[in-house]
Amino acid sequence: MNCFSFDTVKQIICAAGSRHQLGEHCKRLGLSHVMFVTDSGIVQYQLHHDALTSLNNVGIEYTIYDQVLADPPDHVILAAVEQATSKHIDGVIGYGGGSSMDVAKLIAILANPQQTQALSDMYGVGNIQGQRLPLIQVPTTAGTGSEVTSVAIVTTGETTKMGVVSPVLYADIALLDAELTTGLPPAVTAATGIDAMVHAIEAYTSVHKKNLYSDMLAKQALVLLDQNLQTAVHEGHNLEARQNMLFGAMLAGQAFANSPVAAVHALAYPLGGHYHISHGLSNALVLCEVIRFNLSHAARHYAELMLILNPAAQGSDMELANQLIDRLEQHILDSGLPCRLNQLNIPEQDLEMLARDAMLQTRLLVNNPRELNHADALAIYQAVYA
Structure with a gap:
């Protein structure tokens, strides 16, 4: 017998151009002010404009956090959480490669007003307590699969990495739009x-x-x-x-x-x-x-x-x-x-x-x-x- 338990995200949308419906998905989740988590390269090449237009079209406010780095260090995550908390966001969009989506996962859990845990308490498997804010993941590379995983990797020192692993980190929606990847080198x-x-x-x-x-x-x-x-x-x-x-x-x-x-x-x-x-x-x-x-x-x-x-x-x-x-x-x-x-x-x-x-x-x-x-x-x- 092959006995197992299988978990994944609630909804997967796989369609070229689907970023144009991002605002509608936010609306369906009952969101009013989201944190849009990405990196400076996405902003520089304006790969996020269609997504933001979609949010504007349905009246969703957004705060952009574009300071995500590859192999994101813990201070980047904590800075993003501080900004998210001050803006009273009620949802998170991860928009980019694996690093942006990993950071988005952790913001979604740490910016929840009911969250009392510190990031350092979450390292390891199954250590997250409490729930996260609604989370939508939009990959712009075809590689990490972070949009459908329950893992976030954090750089905790100069060279060391730690993982946060919990089913709580599975997103509500993973949106796969290949048009976002056509410009990749x-x-x-x-x-x-x-x-x-x-x-x-x-x-x-x-x-x-x-x-x-x-x-x-x-x-x-x-x-x-x-x-x-x-x-x-x-x-x-x-x-x-x-x-x-x-x-x-x-x-x-x-x-x-x-x-x-x-x-x-x-x-x-x-x-x-x-x-x-x-x-x-x-x-x-x-x-x-x-x-x-x-x-x-x-x-x-x-x-x-x-x-x-x-x-x-x-x-x-x-x-x-x-x-x-x-x-x-x-x-x-x-x-x-x-x-x-x-x-x-x-x-x-x-x-x-x-x-x-x-x-x-x-x-x-x-x-x-x-x-x-x-x-x-x-x-x-x-x-x-x-």
């Missing part, structure tokens, strides 16, 4: 796309909470992402490919929200924390080597994924799993992403530090198909160095 499209593929793969091979529902989502996500990534990278205005990538990333987000990610993410986080490498690229750098490490314990699952991508593929489980690695490596190369740590000017003497920091990611490492220790982490970093 190829490198960003590639990195976020690989990130979504990692979510699907790690959800499918997770040793904790893997279930029939998450497997179904992970497989469909991986097919969509595999079939559309290169078109989205090289033909950025192909709306069909962009919508498929956005939908695939969302499905992968639903999958890993219920069957959590593992060692790829654990080894990626220190790269982002120390060198400010984007999360998607950090995942891409270690993905294939982590899969090689896991082959002794998860070759069958990787083989199943390969057969989903190419039903005509032949070979033993190990041979099929290696074909999956080859396919992923080709995606990374064809996308033009760097694939070695030394290409990013990371000193080789830092690998020991990276391995040490990766071992702190116990929340993720427990989900890996094969137990991974410090020496293993160091060997993986060394293998992808040059």
